[in-house]
Amino acid sequence: MIIIGAGPCGLSAAIECQNLGMNPLLIEKENIVSSISHYPTHQRFFSSSDRLEIGGIPFPSVERKPKRAEALAYYREVSQRKHLRINAYEKVTKVIRTEQGEFELFTADPHNNIAAYSCSYLILATGYYNHPNKLHVEGEELPHVFHYFKEAHPYFQKNVVVIGGKNSAVDATLELEKAGANVTVLYRGEDISDDVKPWILPEFRSLERKKNIQVRYDAEVTAINEHYVYFQSGEAHEKVQADFVFAMTGYHPDHAMLQRIGVQVDEKTGRPYVEDTTMETNITNIYIAGVLAAGNNANEIFIENGRHHGERIAASIKQKALLSHRDE
Numbered sequence: 001m002i003i004i005g006a007g008p009c010g011l012s013a014a015i016e017c018q019n020l021g022m023n024p025l026l027i028e029k030e031n032i033v034s035s036i037s038h039y040p041t042h043q044r045f046f047s048s049s050d051r052l053e054i055g056g057i058p059f060p061s062v063e064r065k066p067k068r069a070e071a072l073a074y075y076r077e078v079s080q081r082k083h084l085r086i087n088a089y090e091k092v093t094k095v096i097r098t099e100q101g102e103f104e105l106f107t108a109d110p111h112n113n114i115a116a117y118s119c120s121y122l123i124l125a126t127g128y129y130n131h132p133n134k135l136h137v138e139g140e141e142l143p144h145v146f147h148y149f150k151e152a153h154p155y156f157q158k159n160v161v162v163i164g165g166k167n168s169a170v171d172a173t174l175e176l177e178k179a180g181a182n183v184t185v186l187y188r189g190e191d192i193s194d195d196v197k198p199w200i201l202p203e204f205r206s207l208e209r210k211k212n213i214q215v216r217y218d219a220e221v222t223a224i225n226e227h228y229v230y231f232q233s234g235e236a237h238e239k240v241q242a243d244f245v246f247a248m249t250g251y252h253p254d255h256a257m258l259q260r261i262g263v264q265v266d267e268k269t270g271r272p273y274v275e276d277t278t279m280e281t282n283i284t285n286i287y288i289a290g291v292l293a294a295g296n297n298a299n300e301i302f303i304e305n306g307r308h309h310g311e312r313i314a315a316s317i318k319q320k321a322l323l324s325h326r327d328e
């Protein structure tokens with residue numbers, strides 16, 4: 001059995017399969033829980049630590065809701081204690097289904113060394129954080145335009161434009177303002193999203209009211225260059241100065257890989273077909289774990305609920321093994 005992706009849900013699926021006597025191999029293109037490692041450095045989870053636990057191993061944290069660094073330490077500890085088999089820094093580049101219904105996988109490491117694997121069961125747990133939703137405007141690929149926010153210090157006394165109006169945009173804005181950046185938020189909605197966590201909103205509103213940050217709603221970005229972000233608001237075409245731009249416009253799963261393997265993906269929602277009770281896709285013996293199952297709406301599945309997919313997958317595979325044993 002191979003699990004592609006060693007995020008919290010891939011790790012959890014591996015442990016659940018181990019618990020039922022299987023010995024899965026995790027293949028991960030970076031290192032374990034790389035999505036969490038890419039969070040802003042000082043990010044605090046919105047979940048309490050007990051809701052991030054996997055494999056029944058307690059996650060003690062300093063406060064009820066842990067910080068990024070505590071979660072990284074926790075998942076490292078779990079991987080070690082459970083003796084998980086992890087091939088890190090290997091990206092799965094191709095999956096082929098053989099005529100016998102098995103799977104052949106090809107991977108490349110950072111030096112482009114190729115390796116091949118085969119397995120009978122494949123669990124896809126590749127998440128969504130690697131593919132930012134692009135603005136598709138001129139200038140988006142310039143070196144001062146980012147889709148991830150790590151920390152605020154480098155932007156002290158700089159003009160920074162944050163594009164977006166959801167949690168990651170609000171979080172980045174608060175950090176940047178604290179670090180002395182001159183922040184303008186451009187959001188195409190009429191007001192900050194209802195999904196924004198209620199405990200971060202009051203600070204944002206206060207900065208907005210006091211004009212410590214500039215916020216423009218109904219602002220559709222049309223182009224970016226070295227010095228400005230251009231946007232349209234109603235009929236007006238405007239521009240704002242920007243030394244740096246954070247396009248915090250969300251992320252989406254890699255549908256291409258799923259489709260190449262033959263997994264059905266709903267065109268509208270981006271949701272792959274999975275049997276709810278087993279997490280098996282339309283391709284026999286291919287399963288999905290974690291946020292990948294949510295399609296484009298990443299707010300629907302997160303660690304809190306995606307960590308339980310492994311239990312369903314392990315039970316299904318075990319059941320299949322028992323049935324085939326009985327038939328022999």
Ligand SMILES: Cc1cc2nc3c(=O)[nH]c(=O)nc-3n(C[C@H](O)[C@H](O)[C@H](O)COP(=O)(O)OP(=O)(O)OC[C@H]3O[C@@H](n4cnc5c(N)ncnc54)[C@H](O)[C@@H]3O)c2cc1C
Nearest residue numbers: 005007008009029045046047092126127290291302303304
């Ligand atoms: C700032 C922030 C805060 C968050 N806070 C919370 C919270 O408080 N509570 C909560 O429940 N959720 C939270 N989330 C959401 C949570 O991070 C995701 O739901 C979670 O990471 C999903 O886990 P996963 O295992 O499905 O996918 P991921 O964690 O994204 O893991 C997927 C893994 O697959 C690997 N991978 C991808 N493609 C390949 C390939 N081709 N070959 C090999 N490996 C590959 C990736 O490198 C990655 O390590 C937060 C997200 C963000 C951005």
